Amino acid sequence: MxxxxxxxxxxxxxxxxxxxxxxxxxxxxxxxxxxxxxRGVTSALVMLEEACQRHTDSTTRLFLLGQIIHNPWVNDHFSRRGVQILRPDQVRHPEAFITASDCAVIPAFGVPLDIEAHLQSIGCQIVDTSCGDVRRLWGWACRAASGGLGILIFGRSEHDETVVTKSRLAAAGGKYLVIGNLAEGRQFAEMVASDQPPQAFRERFGPATTNAESPQPFERLAQVSQTTMLYDHTMALRDILRSGFARRYGQEELNQRLLFEPTVCxxxxxxxxxxxxxxxxxxxxxxxxxxxxxxxxxxxxxxxxxxxxxxxxxxxxxxxxxxxxxxxxxxxxxxxxxxxxxxxxxxxxxxxxxxxxxxxxxxxxxxxxxxxxxx
Ligand code: SF4
Incomplete structure (x- = not known):
């Protein structure tokens, strides 16, 4: 493309x-x-460009639910073309902005499920530019969560993609924990290895990074990474987790307790x-x-x-x-x-x-x- x-x-x-x-x-x-x-960015931009062209002379308003990608030049380009870009706090309340006669564009990182459901319920046009690699990550993580595993997301908790991954896991009834760097990964692995109590977990990991109250949901754990993380760090985190779990449960249990999906695209x-x-x-x-x-x-x-x-x-x-x-x-x-x-x-x-x-x-x-x- x-x-x-x-x-x-x-x-x-x-x-x-x-x-x-x-x-x-x-x-x-x-x-x-x-x-x-x-490929994912190009496809998102082509879809948005086509939507702009389709609606140049129409009365349909174009709303972008957040930045199409994280680049100010690109977002300014579409603003100048008449696209209304909702801020993160506005994205949380699409009902205040988007009506049935509008066109809503979902950015490359996707949107939380409840927002997607709202757009479908009002019957507006939807242009979904979310990247296939990001959707594959959601699918794998939600399946692992349905299988009873806690999900460790290696990424930035406030990054659009991870915000959406967290919301999709929560909607699927899953427990997640976001680890932002290897130092945090070591702290978590040590917590597992030394079987620390729920209070220590709650003191270390707040609501921005986890929806769990204790490390218990992560006794069986699936690790995914935000698609844009450093690949080498993703592999290093896997080793850190394996070593913490081996100390607590022994080598023989590692494969039943730890799943790893290399989701860096x-x-x-x-x-x-x-x-x-x-x-x-x-x-x-x-x-x-x-x-x-x-x-x-x-x-x-x-x-x-x-x-x-x-x-x-x-x-x-x-x-x-x-x-x-x-x-x-x-x-x-x-x-x-x-x-x-x-x-x-x-x-x-x-x-x-x-x-x-x-x-x-x-x-x-x-x-x-x-x-x-x-x-
Ligand atoms: S997940 Fe990878 S391919 Fe998809 S938009 Fe992000 S960087 Fe591009």
Missing amino acids: KQPKAFASKIIDAIRADGGVLHLAGGEICLPRTFGFC RATQDRQNAAVELCKAGCDLVVVVGGFGSSNTRHLYELAQAHAPTVFIEDAGAILSPSRLRALDTDQDRPVTVKNWLPRRRPLHIGVLAGASSPEIVVGQVVEKLAEFLR
């Missing part, structure tokens, strides 16, 4: 055709072999592998381009940092000058001004990474701006 024209970039097409490298007098700008929009893995390959080839600087709310783009940033000085920017407007740039500080979770970000030596090798929600047009503008400094 081809991405809508509005998101394409001539310079990116040209660099791709030239083997992924832009050669300049002062160095090179390199792109990974796989980057940018994945193929597109995420491919982009992570390609990013590491590019960084390992040798970069003086890596520029990661994407929405600051994009989970998969944040993970590319984490990976790149292990190999080279790395900055994470949203678009070309963040590049203020060769000595000043607005980049995300992931510790503070806000943009900050970075000084002297561009090394002075020449030739300079710059790698540019882009997450599955980063439009090529924005990546292309960043490349053009960087190229000005290497002419």
Whole structure:
């Protein structure tokens, strides 16, 4: 499926055709072999674009239930086309906004079941762009929950996809626990291994991360991951859990007590592998381009940092000058001004990474701006 024209970039097409490298007098700008929009994002954008075209001259209002993907440029693009994007608090109350004569667009991460049921009950048009990989995750997790297993979700509790996964599990009568990082995974595994009481569980894990009152529902456990997590961390968490469960129940019970489904999607893995390959080839600087709310783009940033000085920017407007740039500080979770970000030596090798929600047009503008400094 081809991405809508509005998101394409001539310079990116040209660099791709030239083997992924832009050669300049002062160095090179390199792109990974796989980057940018994945199949799920492309499909969501094509569906929304088609809905916009269908309703250009009609009186039907188009409502998007949250961001279509985590990229401000893309969401602004659709706002300008007349799509009304509901905020998360508004998505919880679709009855206040959407009527039977409207068209409701479900974003790539999906919506909770009760909201979907409400839309169906009022009979409005529904365009469901939720990604097949996300739906497969829900299906597997809900089946495991029906089989009596507690579900451990490795992801960000407040991320749209995980919010929907939690709600679907709760609707299926399942118990879930969200683990955000490996340190939390170790704490939970230790809790299991040392058979800690419900109070310790409640003190450690609040209602934002679990709907269980004690670790008991997780004595038989199925682990899934938000589709955009780091694949290596997902595997590491599995080992941490196995070791905690082995200490408590013995090796022989592991396979009955622990199920694992590798739900990090193929597109995420491919982009992570390609990013590491590019960084390992040798970069003086890596520029990661994407929405600051994009989970998969944040993970590319984490990976790149292990190999080279790395900055994470949203678009070309963040590049203020060769000595000043607005980049995300992931510790503070806000943009900050970075000084002297561009090394002075020449030739300079710059790698540019882009997450599955980063439009090529924005990546292309960043490349053009960087190229000005290497002419
Ligand atoms: S990153 Fe994976 S799960 Fe998310 S939209 Fe793309 S293919 Fe689907």
